[in-house]
Amino acid sequence: MTVTNAQNQTAQHEILMRGWLESYKPGKNPDAGGLIRVRGDNTIREAIVPKRVTGVEDIPTQSIVEVYGYAGEGDEPAIATDIEVLNRAEALPVDLRNIELSNDRYRHLHLRTPKLRAALMFRHFVQKYAREFLESRGYFHVHTPILTEASCVCSGDVFTFPYYNKKIATLIQSPWMYADSLVGSLEKVYALNPSFRREREPTTTHLVEIWQLQVDGAWETNETAMTLEEEFIRYMANMLRSNHADLYSMAGLSMAHLNDFEKSYPRITYDESVKRIRKLGFEMEYGDDFDDDALHALGKEFGSPFFVTTYPKRLKNFWFPQLEENPELTPSNDLFSHTGQGEIIGGGERVNSADQLASNLEYYGHDLDEFDWFLETRKYGCVPHAGFSVGFDRLTAMLMGVDHINKATVYPRLPQGGLRP
Amino acid sequence: MTVTNAQNQTAQHEILMRGWLESYKPGKNPDAGGLIRVRGDNTIREAIVPKRVTGVEDIPTQSIVEVYGYAGEGDEPAIATDIEVLNRAEALPVDLRNIELSNDRYRHLHLRTPKLRAALMFRHFVQKYAREFLESRGYFHVHTPILTEASCVCSGDVFTFPYYNKKIATLIQSPWMYADSLVGSLEKVYALNPSFRREREPTTTHLVEIWQLQVDGAWETNETAMTLEEEFIRYMANMLRSNHADLYSMAGLSMAHLNDFEKSYPRITYDESVKRIRKLGFEMEYGDDFDDDALHALGKEFGSPFFVTTYPKRLKNFWFPQLEENPELTPSNDLFSHTGQGEIIGGGERVNSADQLASNLEYYGHDLDEFDWFLETRKYGCVPHAGFSVGFDRLTAMLMGVDHINKATVYPRLPQGGLRP
The missing domain is CATH 3.30.930.10 (Bira Bifunctional Protein; Domain 2)
Known part of the structure; x- marks a missing residue:
């Protein structure tokens, strides 16, 4: 499969989002896809993860992932087709979002x-x-x-x-x-x-x-x-x-x-x-x-x-x-x-x-x-x-x-x- | 006297050369002027010092001087009219031109x-x-x-x-x-x-x-x-x-x-x-x-x-x-x-x-x-x-x-x- 880095994505293009898994939020409706956020190239990108792509909720945050998929049509969000974990993080010892600067x-x-x-x-x-x-x-x-x-x-x-x-x-x-x-x-x-x-x-x-x-x-x-x-x-x-x-x-x-x-x-x-x-x-x-x-x-x-x-x-x-x-x-x-x-x-x-x-x-x-x-x-x-x-x-x-x-x-x-x- | 910094000198312009006295060489002919070289603005400038400007040979090298004068006509060198010593150097303890890099x-x-x-x-x-x-x-x-x-x-x-x-x-x-x-x-x-x-x-x-x-x-x-x-x-x-x-x-x-x-x-x-x-x-x-x-x-x-x-x-x-x-x-x-x-x-x-x-x-x-x-x-x-x-x-x-x-x-x-x- 040839992939395109997410920066260059255009509609129908295959995309690759890669970097640190910042968060994954399952869909509210059990049939809807979840939302994955990946930090890479000093920005954060999002993609919908359809139900058929499984196991995402088990990837710890800060793991290094490659999210393959394709860009949405028009204003629609990107859709993930496959997620690979390149480097699996352990469960974080602190909540980075709430850590004190003095720590x-x-x-x-x-x-x-x-x-x-x-x-x-x-x-x-x-x-x-x-x-x-x-x-x-x-x-x-x-x-x-x-x-x-x-x-x-x-x-x-x-x-x-x-x-x-x-x-x-x-x-x-x-x-x-x-x-x-x-x-x-x-x-x-x-x-x-x-x-x-x-x-x-x-x-x-x-x-x-x-x-x-x-x-x-x-x-x-x-x-x-x-x-x-x-x-x-x-x-x-x-x-x-x-x-x-x-x-x-x-x-x-x-x-x-x-x-x-x-x-x-x-x-x-x-x-x-x-x-x-x-x-x-x-x-x-x-x-x-x-x-x-x-x-x-x-x-x-x-x-x-x-x-x-x-x-x-x-x-x-x-x-x-x-x-x-x-x-x-x-x-x-x-x-x-x-x-x-x-x-x-x-x-x-x-x-x-x-x-x-x-x-x-x-x-x-x-x-x-x-x-x-x-x-x-x-x-x-x-x-x-x-x-x-x-x-x-x-x-x-x-x-x-x-x-x-x-x-x-x-x-x-x-x-x-x-x-x- | 208004003076112009040497970079901007043009013929007939009054000039000011200022910086470190690099050398002074008296003229060969006792009636001729000597040549003063001054380092400033990361370059070295020269001026003829006529006999009427006296005492230049007594200024130690590396002293800080201001040389007032005027630019020569055409290709002629600048002529000094007055030299002020702003900071008089002592006689140098080493010959800087021949110092060893290991010293x-x-x-x-x-x-x-x-x-x-x-x-x-x-x-x-x-x-x-x-x-x-x-x-x-x-x-x-x-x-x-x-x-x-x-x-x-x-x-x-x-x-x-x-x-x-x-x-x-x-x-x-x-x-x-x-x-x-x-x-x-x-x-x-x-x-x-x-x-x-x-x-x-x-x-x-x-x-x-x-x-x-x-x-x-x-x-x-x-x-x-x-x-x-x-x-x-x-x-x-x-x-x-x-x-x-x-x-x-x-x-x-x-x-x-x-x-x-x-x-x-x-x-x-x-x-x-x-x-x-x-x-x-x-x-x-x-x-x-x-x-x-x-x-x-x-x-x-x-x-x-x-x-x-x-x-x-x-x-x-x-x-x-x-x-x-x-x-x-x-x-x-x-x-x-x-x-x-x-x-x-x-x-x-x-x-x-x-x-x-x-x-x-x-x-x-x-x-x-x-x-x-x-x-x-x-x-x-x-x-x-x-x-x-x-x-x-x-x-x-x-x-x-x-x-x-x-x-x-x-x-x-x-x-x-x-x-x-």
């Missing part, structure tokens, strides 16, 4: 459901559009290492382990330092790498293993970096809105929030943000880190992502220069989600002078010896530059419009969580 | 030279074309984890370290197992991730930290996977040949080897390869691993990349099924470079039945408990599938035509080597 024990099976298949596709497209945008602006993709001697200590703790010859390896916390060093080679670079942070407690916005997108460009300033960040986010939101209504529908998510990304994103200084947060009734001292609830309330006021700029030096890291007019302040920016996914981007200018970098490293308590090579990137000709780091998982969660980072992740590594699957 | 101490500076800047760009484009090819065939990009409880033990040793709650984390050796599990979600997936192998000794083809491209697709077989692998390699070679003569020239490399990729790549069984290698004068027993020199000699005979297929079970890993007609053999393939970069791709069919997978895991000495979740991907409906793993660094080295993997790498982590920079 990672069955993540490998859970990823077969529409919500998480949609999340996988969202990640694919967010990444694709991120690359498209950055490459259209002249950025080159670079690979930066994971294993290093000195991480940049961005947040959380590091993971270390014995390497060759009694060396200690540290897992990188951010591709930033290496991407920055390549600005000296290609001027405009981006990296998209795993990064690792031994966070203390699980939250809805933290992972131990994150994918971080790092963008650094020669001649950029804190101001031009913010414009680039804003255009970058808006580009992705527009592409998703224009091309992927199907994914939002598959994931059971609204697209309404995508309108918010059209607006101009407000830019307020750290100083101003403290005043606003106090007005909203939250306690905050100048110099404090932000409280999550306060940030969320501020975001609601704006109704769009927003920038906080010009952070005090003591709240930032060694790679920031100081403002000429006030050395206690930095040309820095963070872009926050207004819908609860926290800090999406951290950016700013990079310290350009070797002396200032050395003094910063000491100020923040680092060992200068570990950073000798990085100091040399400043000693031997350092171009003025700026850039930003994007938490890819949070970015995807924000664009999808989901409230927990594990709804936008594949195999999440949550603080205090497991490593299996 | 990683100054890799961060070495990456500024044409050869390694070209390597960075090759990696960018090889990756871009790899994605383009795979996405045109319907593959989705997925992110798979680095931290895991049980790696797949492909080659070399693993790195482990304490995780939360007395757990032990293992760095992944290959994205394969996780990518494979996502075939159950999206049917066609690829991952491009760092992978880690504690190799014993440095060679020209091994790194501790590699970028591995993993491709897995539902309904593929060993035969169709080989065809896909061949088309994949040929696509990239064609794109490089058509679009990047400039990069080969920048790297001082010939493009002649790109013609070899046009041919049909021979497919010989493991059995046949043993016979051929013996004919070439090498000692080899059936069941031995390949000797590098023997493989290289075989490749020279073919004059193109070539496949070895149908490996004995004992030379392969737990994820291969057995051939029906001979359970000692596997539907497997390796694609080897004919120019000395070793195994570029390893591929084949994947074991589909939970019982066979369990028996394979035991055969290769693995602990079934650690693989419980992976066994479940077979228990609960496993589609027939096949795929392949590409060593991205070796692939790039082969397409560039370089003899050592560190000539195609950014910050190489060589066995027994260091972690800095």
Whole structure:
């Protein structure tokens, strides 16, 4: 028998539907045929199974089946003539339709459901559009290492382990330092790498293993970096809105929030943000880190992502220069989600002078010896530059419009969580 | 003064050349102007520096300069009127033009030279074309984890370290197992991730930290996977040949080897390869691993990349099924470079039945408990599938035509080597 794949089916054509058996529902009337649903080619197809085709009700869901038959005439559904089981599933240990997202024990099976298949596709497209945008602006993709001697200590703790010859390896916390060093080679670079942070407690916005997108460009300033960040986010939101209504529908998510990304994103200084947060009734001292609830309330006021700029030096890291007019302040920016996914981007200018970098490293308590090579990137000709780091998982969660980072992740590594699957 | 960026220069226009001072050569005649060369926008521009512009000879190379001036009339070179030093370099600790590739101490500076800047760009484009090819065939990009409880033990040793709650984390050796599990979600997936192998000794083809491209697709077989692998390699070679003569020239490399990729790549069984290698004068027993020199000699005979297929079970890993007609053999393939970069791709069919997978895991000495979740991907409906793993660094080295993997790498982590920079 020659068969045609279901995509190409036309009336009277023989068809083949193949893939995972999603469900079989016997007909209400004992003489009527039942309905079989098969997932394949990332869609679900249905066929009526006439009474003469027997044994379908005994095939466990998720079994791999080939349904032979023919397409219906006109609007009529396809009719199955024969069903083969290629790989028989055991009875499932969980109900995939009702599994909790916090139950990672069955993540490998859970990823077969529409919500998480949609999340996988969202990640694919967010990444694709991120690359498209950055490459259209002249950025080159670079690979930066994971294993290093000195991480940049961005947040959380590091993971270390014995390497060759009694060396200690540290897992990188951010591709930033290496991407920055390549600005000296290609001027405009981006990296998209795993990064690792031994966070203390699980939250809805933290992972131990994150994918971080790092963008650094020669001649950029804190101001031009913010414009680039804003255009970058808006580009992705527009592409998703224009091309992927199907994914939002598959994931059971609204697209309404995508309108918010059209607006101009407000830019307020750290100083101003403290005043606003106090007005909203939250306690905050100048110099404090932000409280999550306060940030969320501020975001609601704006109704769009927003920038906080010009952070005090003591709240930032060694790679920031100081403002000429006030050395206690930095040309820095963070872009926050207004819908609860926290800090999406951290950016700013990079310290350009070797002396200032050395003094910063000491100020923040680092060992200068570990950073000798990085100091040399400043000693031997350092171009003025700026850039930003994007938490890819949070970015995807924000664009999808989901409230927990594990709804936008594949195999999440949550603080205090497991490593299996 | 208004200035125009050098790219847009026209006769009589004021120009600005900015970037790294590559060299300054005083004029031979004491009255003539010298010649300054500045690297910016990934090209090198030159301007004559008249005698009235003084102090240029005191600017160390790699300093960041802005050269103001005007474009020459007709074919005449640009003339500098003023030079500003934005960031003064110290005298370089090495001669970047003559640095050895094995000297990683100054890799961060070495990456500024044409050869390694070209390597960075090759990696960018090889990756871009790899994605383009795979996405045109319907593959989705997925992110798979680095931290895991049980790696797949492909080659070399693993790195482990304490995780939360007395757990032990293992760095992944290959994205394969996780990518494979996502075939159950999206049917066609690829991952491009760092992978880690504690190799014993440095060679020209091994790194501790590699970028591995993993491709897995539902309904593929060993035969169709080989065809896909061949088309994949040929696509990239064609794109490089058509679009990047400039990069080969920048790297001082010939493009002649790109013609070899046009041919049909021979497919010989493991059995046949043993016979051929013996004919070439090498000692080899059936069941031995390949000797590098023997493989290289075989490749020279073919004059193109070539496949070895149908490996004995004992030379392969737990994820291969057995051939029906001979359970000692596997539907497997390796694609080897004919120019000395070793195994570029390893591929084949994947074991589909939970019982066979369990028996394979035991055969290769693995602990079934650690693989419980992976066994479940077979228990609960496993589609027939096949795929392949590409060593991205070796692939790039082969397409560039370089003899050592560190000539195609950014910050190489060589066995027994260091972690800095």
